Amino acid sequence: MDEPQxxxxxxxxxxxxxxxxxxxxxxxxTRISELRVAQSGEASKKADPAASLPARILDxxxxxxxxxxxxxxxxxxxxxxxxxxxxxxxxPSLEEMxxxxxxxxxxxxxxxxxxxxxxxxxxxxxxSLLLNFLELLGILSHxxxxxxxxxxxxxxxxxxxxxxxxxYRPHQxxxxxxxxxxxxxxxxxxxxxxxxxxxxxxEVILEGLGKVKMGEEVVEGGEEVREEGWDVWEELDREFA
Amino acid sequence: MADRLTQLQDAVDQLATQFLAxxxxxxxxxxxxTLSPKDSIRDTKKDDDGAPQEVDPLPADQFKAGxxxxxxxxxxxxxxIEYLISMLPGLxxxxxxxEKRMKELEEELKVAEEERQQALKEKxxxxxxxxxxxxxxxxx
Numbered sequence: 001m002d003e004p005q006x007x008x009x010x011x012x013x014x015x016x017x018x019x020x021x022x023x024x025x026x027x028x029x030t031r032i033s034e035l036r037v038a039q040s041g042e043a044s045k046k047a048d049p050a051a052s053l054p055a056r057i058l059d060x061x062x063x064x065x066x067x068x069x070x071x072x073x074x075x076x077x078x079x080x081x082x083x084x085x086x087x088x089x090x091x092p093s094l095e096e097m098x099x100x101x102x103x104x105x106x107x108x109x110x111x112x113x114x115x116x117x118x119x120x121x122x123x124x125x126x127x128s129l130l131l132n133f134l135e136l137l138g139i140l141s142h143x144x145x146x147x148x149x150x151x152x153x154x155x156x157x158x159x160x161x162x163x164x165x166x167x168y169r170p171h172q173x174x175x176x177x178x179x180x181x182x183x184x185x186x187x188x189x190x191x192x193x194x195x196x197x198x199x200x201x202x203e204v205i206l207e208g209l210g211k212v213k214m215g216e217e218v219v220e221g222g223e224e225v226r227e228e229g230w231d232v233w234e235e236l237d238r239e240f241a
Numbered sequence: 242m243a244d245r246l247t248q249l250q251d252a253v254d255q256l257a258t259q260f261l262a263x264x265x266x267x268x269x270x271x272x273x274x275t276l277s278p279k280d281s282i283r284d285t286k287k288d289d290d291g292a293p294q295e296v297d298p299l300p301a302d303q304f305k306a307g308x309x310x311x312x313x314x315x316x317x318x319x320x321x322i323e324y325l326i327s328m329l330p331g332l333x334x335x336x337x338x339x340e341k342r343m344k345e346l347e348e349e350l351k352v353a354e355e356e357r358q359q360a361l362k363e364k365x366x367x368x369x370x371x372x373x374x375x376x377x378x379x380x381x
Contacts, residue, residue: 119327126256162250165246165253175330176244178343185346192356202364
């Protein structure tokens with residue numbers, strides 16, 4: 001007897017990737033880059049290839065069509081998993097969300113402005129949170145009906161706090177990038193140092209060998225030279241052990 | 242470990258949860274009072290219908306201890322938040338400073354990479370030389 005139903009689990013498994021991933025072969029990639037070079041050569045030689053996306057090639061063979069990234073949506077809105085997203089996605093200001101803005105400067109600090117004033121604002125809000133909570137408890141103990149206003153205050157404080165945090169994110173991202181670059185620089189320098197040290201060691205050994213060779217040429221088969229030679233070989237053994 | 246900004250965000254959310262927990266604790270476990278001498282406190286403890294009681298009074302010392310603990314936790318959390326704020330990265334830098342620093346680092350990275358390549362090349366040369374010499378030597 002046949003199975004009554006196809007495996008229901010199949011519908012729940014993760015969807016397989018879109019079929020066009022198979023087109024990204026070495027061969028196709030080479031072909032499209034050749035086509036791009038040809039196209040840009042024909043179109044204009046002034047265009048800066050690094051600054052702009054590769055020019056769109058219109059009449060592509062079908063198997064190369066997926067290798068060309070699609071254009072940005074013209075209206076700046078895209079859809080992902082059924083939700084609409086904005087391409088720019090700016091952080092809406094508190095006023096736009098209908099929340100009272102508690103801190104000055106109300107807007108994000110100017111290009112050269114420091115962020116330390118934000119820390120001050122954050123600390124103030126943190127203290128206000130505690131104080132307002134205390135006040136809320138006081139109100140609750142005397143007249144529980146009037147909780148509404150204080151709760152709103154607390155809500156405004158929390159939202160303000162989160163808003164500052166979110167506005168801080170780009171700053172932190174840049175800061176992290178700087179840290180990573182510093183680390184990379186340090187790693188690179190350490191590697192260079194290591195290579196140089198290795199090179200110097202080899203040079204020392206070479207010098208030692210040079211002496212041995214010269215010694216061998218001058219005193220053929222001398223016992224002293226032999227011993228000196230052994231030193232070098234021991235050194236080499238240590239180095240390459 | 243999340244970055245400091247996220248830690249701060251989580252800490253603030255935890256503070257909000259602690260607010261709620263504190264109010265809930267006081268609301269749930271406070272003692273019962275009579276409004277006039279004629280009132281008596283109903284003994285709801287004997288209800289065995291299993292329904293959660295609206296108020297479940299704790300002994301005075303336990304209630305006090307709970308309050309103290311919650312209050313202390315609130316203060317500690319607030320101090321954590323302040324500490325996290327003062328540890329936020331790059332408080333002293335403006336966006337312009339950051340851009341400048343990034344450009345500098347980019348240049349330095351380029352130089353360092355060139356040096357590294359140079360050192361690699363030198364090492365290769367020396368190694369080749371060494372190999373040549375080793376091959377030409379007869380081991381005694």
